Amino acid sequence: MIYKNPKRFLGVTLVELMIAITIGSIVALGIGSVYTSSKRSYKLQEEFSRLQENGRFAMNFIARFVRGAGYYGCSSALGNMINNIEEQSEELLFQTGIEGYEAIGTAPGSTPAALLESPSVTTTTTDFASITSDITSTLINKLKPLPRTDILVARAGESSGIEILVNNDSATFRITYTGGYGGGGCGGGEDKLSGICAGDQLLISDCKKSVAFVVTSTNYMTGSPPDVKINHSATTTGGLTNGETSFQAGAAGPEYEFETGSEIVRMTTKFFYIGKGVNGPALFVKDGLSTAGVELVEGVENLQILYGEDLDADNIPNRYVPANRVLNFADVTAIHVSLLLRSVKNLPWRTAQEKPYLLGGVTDATATKITSPEDKRLRRTMSMTIKLRNRAFTL
Numbered sequence: 262m263i264y265k266n267p268k269r270f271l272g273v274t275l276v277e278l279m280i281a282i283t284i285g286s287i288v289a290l291g292i293g294s295v296y297t298s299s300k301r302s303y304k305l306q307e308e309f310s311r312l313q314e315n316g317r318f319a320m321n322f323i324a325r326f327v328r329g330a331g332y333y334g335c336s337s338a339l340g341n342m343i344n345n346i347e348e349q350s351e352e353l354l355f356q357t358g359i360e361g362y363e364a365i366g367t368a369p370g371s372t373p374a375a376l377l378e379s380p381s382v383t384t385t386t387t388d389f390a391s392i393t394s395d396i397t398s399t400l401i402n403k404l405k406p407l408p409r410t411d412i413l414v415a416r417a418g419e420s421s422g423i424e425i426l427v428n429n430d431s432a433t434f435r436i437t438y439t440g441g442y443g444g445g446g447c448g449g450g451e452d453k454l455s456g457i458c459a460g461d462q463l464l465i466s467d468c469k470k471s472v473a474f475v476v477t478s479t480n481y482m483t484g485s486p487p488d489v490k491i492n493h494s495a496t497t498t499g500g501l502t503n504g505e506t507s508f509q510a511g512a513a514g515p516e517y518e519f520e521t522g523s524e525i526v527r528m529t530t531k532f533f534y535i536g537k538g539v540n541g542p543a544l545f546v547k548d549g550l551s552t553a554g555v556e557l558v559e560g561v562e563n564l565q566i567l568y569g570e571d572l573d574a575d576n577i578p579n580r581y582v583p584a585n586r587v588l589n590f591a592d593v594t595a596i597h598v599s600l601l602l603r604s605v606k607n608l609p610w611r612t613a614q615e616k617p618y619l620l621g622g623v624t625d626a627t628a629t630k631i632t633s634p635e636d637k638r639l640r641r642t643m644s645m646t647i648k649l650r651n652r653a654f655t656l
Contacts, residue, residue, distance in 0.1 A: 308604040308639055316602045316643040319544050319558040324647045326531055330415040331358025331651040334466030334526045338651050341470040347502045351400050352530045352550050355416050355473045359593050361566050362389035362396050362412040363584040372630040373409045390585035410535035411566045418464050418526035425523045431507040432494040438487040454479045454489045460499035467523040475501040535564050540605050562601045565620040565629050569595035594652045604639040611637040618642050
């Protein structure tokens with residue numbers, strides 16, 4: 262069979278094939294480059310967004326509790342609060358609404374050594390300083406804070422809406438029953454009556470004064486409607502003991518006299534600090550007498566606190582100083598919180614570098630200069646000044 266136009270059936274030449282392969286490779290490399298760039302940009306934005314979200318959540322959580330520090334019911338800001346709990350550990354110093362411990366060597370103008378997060382590093386009580394009380398080894402063992410990071414302590418009452426129905430005798434109150442009878446809920450299988458268990462730290466306030474005390478036991482009182490008896494005798498409960506237990510007129514002095522209608526408030530202490538989390542340094546919070554803190558926000562590398570101290574009683578801070586330079590924490594009306602945050606993941610295409618960050622100020626003289634480890638993570642600082650609502654005004 263003879264084809265009339267054999268040129269139609271000829272293949273491509275080697276040169277043409279090489280040109281086609283070259284053009285295809287260039288196009289593929291371009292597409293790959295665009296894909297890689299887009300993927301890196303996406304990961305960068307994702308990590309940065311996550312870092313910002315962690316920072317905002319951490320700041321909001323700290324601010325929400327710190328703003329209410331020193332809340333003693335309707336008698337807040339009067340300065341007439343008595344702590345009736347004899348065991349005065351850091352968790353129970355309710356008469357001091359705001360307090361903190363300064364990491365040695367991290368005051369404004371300091372340049373601490375490079376940050377460490379090795380689990381083998383042991384933090385001791387000598388790593389921290391405070392003007393009002395010495396941090397104990399017991400608390401250090403509970404917190405396990407990372408070196409060169411401050412510890413913030415805030416104590417406040419949480420309004421319960423509970424009022425006293427009857428002040429029965431020197432060691433009992435009666436309150437409205439709101440549920441819990443027969444359902445347990447407390448340690449040892451005891452019933453949580455109206456949300457209260459033996460060992461809870463409460464405060465009673467009549468808008469003139471307030472007294473913090475520990476509940477020794479509760480009893481369900483049948484009736485119509487039923488009520489709950491709160492006992493606050495001097496009997497030891499969970500290692501806690503009350504001092505004066507005569508909260509009745511004429512029994513223990515006017516500072517302990519409370520009548521029907523006085524408010525019951527639940528007291529709590531929160532410790533904010535930096536600890537070793539699942540994915541590296543993280544912001545932790547320890548609540549009350551709990552034996553250990555809880556990881557709150559990952560990727561928080563450092564915490565630095567300055568305390569705004571009012572020295573002339575005009576409710577405006579005259580100076581911001583670290584914890585070990587505060588003359589009296591009762592005069593602190595605001596705090597300045599600074600966080601150093603980092604992305605949880607390394608970004609492998611970035612160049613590893615050490616970089617200094619300023620916390621608590623804008624210059625080397627007014628801020629603590631923190632040098633990051635040499636890695637490929639994103640970092641940024643966040644700062645906030647928080648006003649203490651129960652300190653920054655007078656009635």
